Each structure stands twice: as structure tokens, then as C-alpha cells.
Amino acid sequence: MDLYHSIGRRKSCRAYIQEPLTPNQLDELKKALDSFEPLYPNAPLEYRFTSETKGMFQVKAPHYLVFSGKGEEGEQENAGFIGQKLMLWLDAHERGGVWLGASKDATEQRKRADIIILAFGTVEGSPHREISEFRRKPIAEITNAVEDECIKAVHLAPSGMNIQPWYLEKREDTVKLYRQILKPPMSLAYTIALLQLRKLLSKSGISTCRLFGRTQSLMCTKKRDGTVIVEVANKQAREFYQTLKVKVPSSVDLAEFKQRTLGLKSKGD
């Protein structure tokens, strides 16, 4: 089955009809999963369904699939490779899914070697979107080969918190993939910002995952002087922010933000 078409229309789905798929539909999904070749054959994965998960950024879904391993090198890459194929397969079958990178299996089946969880099912509304609705960094920020069709597909790939921590450098016959590793204080800043957001939302009854699901992450571009330009939010996002009585700024002074919101001081302060 050609899944390429789904790359340009899939999205992370966070609102599900809480009705399980039929046993036949689940069998079909298992068959598809077993047919996907791993990236590293020496690091096989195990899959299992679980009924309950816990952790940050929860999404309530009728099904959760746990990717588990044995602690071998290459397992995480295999989980991403096969799991994202399954996401495309779900999209091609009018269903949706979302990675749950910060969740754990909350049942007795939980194992130390569990890698990641994928929530899926029949979604409320459409599991697809238009290509113009993808929130991504400008492609020139992630590669030197902006016309390369494969890299254009990578540009649309999902990433935790949509940080797109990659750069692809194309030379004559090679493509080097660089990964940006978030270090403190930015990794810490994400966690603190999330906890503060949760506190802010607690009275409204809106969960952070619903907020992220409805509003998507606003695209931000950092300028050399440390100012972060925030894109204009779409109508759906604006309405949601209005409900929360939160004003979306058009720009943020990063140093001031770190100090005021996160209580972090930059070097030299």
C-alpha cells in the first residue's frame, strides 16, 4: 500500500470517538504492523495493546499501542520508523493516531523496556488536514536542499512538542542528519512552562492536551537579538485563547520571558 500521500495530510489526532474498533479492524491493523520491515533487523520490537496510560500530555483514546523492546541499540529508531508508518496507515484508513512520548502503560503489563506509546482510534472530525495547515519551521532552516522531494517529506514529520530538532545536509551522494539536543535551561524551560500552563488552566477545566490539540503550537521564529516573533494565530486558535482570556503576543523578549515567567537568569545577569 502506498502511504506517501498520507505524509502530506496526516495530523496528530487528540479527540476520539470513545468506541473501540471491531476485532476485524484490529486484526487488520496488527497484520499491517507485522508487515512493516524494521530499520534495524537486529533490534526486534514487541507490540501490545493496553487499556490505560498515565503521564504528561495525556490523550484519551479507545486504543493504546505500546512499543516495547529488550534494551537493544536501534530499538528507538525502529519504534519511530514502524510507528510512523502505522500513523500513515491509520490516516490512509480514515483513522487517526498520536504519539504519547511522555506516557507510560498504567497497567500491570508495564515493562522496563517499554519504549513509547501510540494512541489511536476513530477520530472526532477529520483525521486529515491541508498541507497549508502544517505548522513547521521554514524548510530552509532545516536543510540546504530545499527542493529535494524526500527532504520535503521529512520537513512534515512530527516531533515531540513540534520542536523539529533536526538539520539535513545534502552533499553529492550523502545526506547527513544532525539532531539538536535540548540542554538546560531550554529543556527545563519546557517543563516549567508546561507546569505553569497546567496551573493556569486548572480553574478553566481545560486540559493542556486539549489546549495543544485545539490550538496547535504557534510557530515562533527567533531573531538574532533574542526576540521571538510569534506568528498570527488562526481563527480556531484565537477563539480558544479568548476563552482562556490569554492574549497571544506578536513577539516575546526571550531573556525577559525566562526571567519573568520561568524565574531563570541568563549568564551575565
Ligand SMILES: Cc1cc2nc3c(=O)[nH]c(=O)nc-3n(C[C@H](O)[C@H](O)[C@H](O)COP(=O)(O)O)c2cc1C
Ligand atoms: C516522539 C513524539 C512524542 C510525542 N508525544 C506527544 C505527547 O505525549 N502528547 C501529545 O499530545 N502529542 C505528542 N506528540 C505529537 C506532537 O506534539 C506533534 O507531532 C507535533 O506537535 C506536530 O504536530 P502534527 O503531528 O499534528 O504535525 C509527540 C510526537 C512525537 C514525534
